[in-house]
Amino acid sequence: MEFNIVKDNEIELLVHSLSELYGYDFTNYARASLKRRINRLLTVDRIPSFAELFYRVKNEEDYLTHVVEELTVNVTEMFRDPLVFKFIREKILPVLATHPFIRIWHAGCATGEEVYSTAILLDEANLLHKSLIYATDINPSVIENIKRGIFSLNNLKQYSENYILSGGKKDFSGYYTAKYDFAKFDHRLKSKMVTATHNLVSDRSFNEFQLIFCRNVLIYFDKILQDKVLTLFDESLEKLGFLVLGSKENLRFSKVADKFMQLDKEKVWRKMK
């Protein structure tokens, strides 16, 4: 349980320092969840006071990477909300198949479970060979995991269930080899992945895609930043391209909202203009 409740003005001090000293701008992160992350950091690292955290941030550059990793949420799972993946399988992949080359972007991909899910979907639709999946995140260390393709065995049962619900017909265990506590996924899947660090707050568009995933990242941003990021996605999507958000996210407060059409009741939008 969190034992130290950081104060609002302390949050602003931290945000200011992170921006001034290191260029990580958390100014427009939603405050309620940011506060939880800071409190969690204090608890998990057993830091007795905000003052001490602040001191370490200002004076230990090495500590910064860890702070950024902890302030951003990296919780993810394979085929999360399986019905969305089923929808993608049935309704979106056939459209992507008509392109000579498929480019997909997973923005804020954390440790890559979702990226591997997409690779599996593409592989099963016989589209992987002509696809390139860009996987980006603010944290360099989490995207390292994507290149390794190693995930904890603890979660595989849940992932397997999700896979089946997403319309998967194969034996899921055929996609990985189990070793000790880990599952190492088929290296073919990662052969079509490109990883890079990218900060949605500060970095620009770098390519045009037919499909962008950004699931449960926008929830950590306030409406101003959400709008900015959605505009970035608009700039990064080909016309008639698809944007997939988290199950309780939406575009409605963004100024690009009228360019997109929601598909069925899914959290999938198509760029119409």
Add this chain to the structure above:
Amino acid sequence: MAQNEVKYKVVVVGGSAGSLDSMLRIISTADINSGIVYIIIIHRKNDTDSVLTGLFSSRTKLKVKEVEDKDYILPGHVYIAPPDYHLLVEDENTFSLDASEKIYFSRPSIDVTFESVAEVFGAAVIGILLSGANADGTTGLSRIQQAGGFTIVQDPESAEVDYMPRQAIDKLKPDAIKAADEIANFLNQIISPSKND
């Protein structure tokens, strides 16, 4: 204007196994004109089909909504924490969601919402903790109490699963301990004492 008439702005109710009936009863007897916001957190699996919203809707004229990120907090509404997210309040007007680690294996977690609501609404909160099998909710209810809000715990004797309310009673002295069938009416008495005596 009678005393206490506009004192409470939010009623936040948390429960797990065995709490649904009590929740439905609370909502079905809720005064539709009080302007109070009801927030419901039930431990639930990540199922895509939300039967819950329909169940609550059928029992009240209040508008029932499963929360989406950055939804407005509007008076006279019943808000349900969506599956697989923690529900937070940014300020008195805005909800936000959080998909971070489960707490007591739960997402949504009752503690998370109780704490968030306590922080933003302070003494204007009534927190209610119902039947359930783990300790989620006790710390949060304690925060509501510390913030000056009113706390109600279901009488463990009347709870289908008594662990959750027992934990709360052990750790804090709630303002009221009520049996399942008494909570709804008791709540109305606290909200509008002049009307419901």
